[in-house]
Amino acid sequence: MSTLAKDNNFCFPIPNILETEKLELVPFVPSYATDLIQGLDESSWIHVPVGPYSSPDEFVEKFWNERIRPNDGSYLFVALNKSTLSATDSGEVIKPTVAGMAGYVNTETENLCTEIFIFVLPQFRHTHVASHAVGLLLRYALNLPNEGGLGLRRVEWSANVTNPASIRLAIKMGMKVEGVRVWTAVLPMNKTEAGNGRALRKGDPRAEFPGRDSTLLALCWDDWDKEGKEKVEKILT
16 A cells, blocks of 8 residues: 555645644544554444445545545544553653544635544543544634634534434534434445434435434534633643
């Protein structure tokens, strides 16, 4: 598998690193694919229209090369946990460990908005990884340029209605539920349990594939300035 340069096709500038004392978000390069695919189990993909992937090469080809890199509204980060200690001859040092991935999708420069997503490796669930990754994405998107951010007006989160953990995380990070959007995606046929459970009409061209309903949440600039920023900063410290 060849190593490609980091994606420079995103519609906004991206720094080489976003970080807290516990977590780093760095631009994805294919050399991270092995750790991600070996770490993410089938449950990691159950609620989304993509995956699982059988190999790092398939992930790079189908997810990275087809879905992320060609789209200037999408960007992928790797989450590196900084609290892992590694013993050396000179003592213990922090060795960042792949803990998941996160990013932006559906980003629009004209409308100053984006959507965020996250996948966390099973062993890092119920830790700081998810909240710190989401917090870093929110901070960079919603802070003004003179604060080191992009100054966007709106950040969205779209969660499968069958995934309450995702909805809880978004609410924890200050996002507000705006409603439920039905039939937002076609899921693979092996993800029936994550579907909306409703029958399809006769003659549907993809009748074997379940449909997904999504809870839409968002955090906008005014709520960010009012209370969201303070809330996130407390989580990141």
